[in-house]
Amino acid sequence: MTESASDLDDKAAALICAAVYVLRAEGECYSCKKATPMFALMALPPIKHEGFEEAGDEDDCMFREITEMPANLLEAIKASSGPCFRPDHSRTAASSYWMNHCAHCDARQGDFFVHGPEGPFWPYDEAQMDAIHATRFDGPFRFLDPNTAYSGAMVDWRDRKHGVERPKPKAPAGRKKRNPKVRV
Numbered sequence: 001m002t003e004s005a006s007d008l009d010d011k012a013a014a015l016i017c018a019a020v021y022v023l024r025a026e027g028e029c030y031s032c033k034k035a036t037p038m039f040a041l042m043a044l045p046p047i048k049h050e051g052f053e054e055a056g057d058e059d060d061c062m063f064r065e066i067t068e069m070p071a072n073l074l075e076a077i078k079a080s081s082g083p084c085f086r087p088d089h090s091r092t093a094a095s096s097y098w099m100n101h102c103a104h105c106d107a108r109q110g111d112f113f114v115h116g117p118e119g120p121f122w123p124y125d126e127a128q129m130d131a132i133h134a135t136r137f138d139g140p141f142r143f144l145d146p147n148t149a150y151s152g153a154m155v156d157w158r159d160r161k162h163g164v165e166r167p168k169p170k171a172p173a174g175r176k177k178r179n180p181k182v183r184v
């Protein structure tokens with residue numbers, strides 16, 4: 001079999017963003033159930049995808065499963081997050097990426113969990129929004145093979161932080177609310 005052009009298309013274009021937020025919030029280790037800091041990265045505009053003329057979608061801003069941290073961001077990440085956020089292998093993702101680890105038991109906290117509805121980066125109310133701390137680093141930063149996702153909750157968090165007012169769509173009826181977290 002010969003390599004076809006479509007194999008090359010599978011690789012995502014590099015993403016270049018002007019700055020990032022390194023986000024920190026306390027989550028609950030799924031293994032030992034203790035509170036532990038968790039980290040995530042948000043791209044800040046302008047966002048560009050290499051090889052594309054138009055600007056990238058600034059709401060498609062939450063990095064997931066970062067395989068290659070930009071070299072000019074590496075030291076800042078290490079300094080702000082410490083050893084709990086580091087590359088590790090994920091069986092689920094069948095690859096290595098920058099993953100959160102519990103500060104108490106070192107259990108891996110996969111991005112599927114950290115960014116999901118039970119994780120700290122899915123705020124449901126103002127108190128949970130306030131519990132997410134952001135440190136801004138100015139780039140530009142170039143992410144190879146980027147994997148970004150839209151998160152309505154985190155776009156709301158960003159807009160609120162930046163004082164952006166948008167007309168609110170009518171809230172869907174019967175939105176499921178998570179039970180308030182127990183803080184120890």
Ligand SMILES: [Zn+2]
Pocket residue numbers: 029030031032033034102103104105106107
């Ligand atoms: Zn733990």
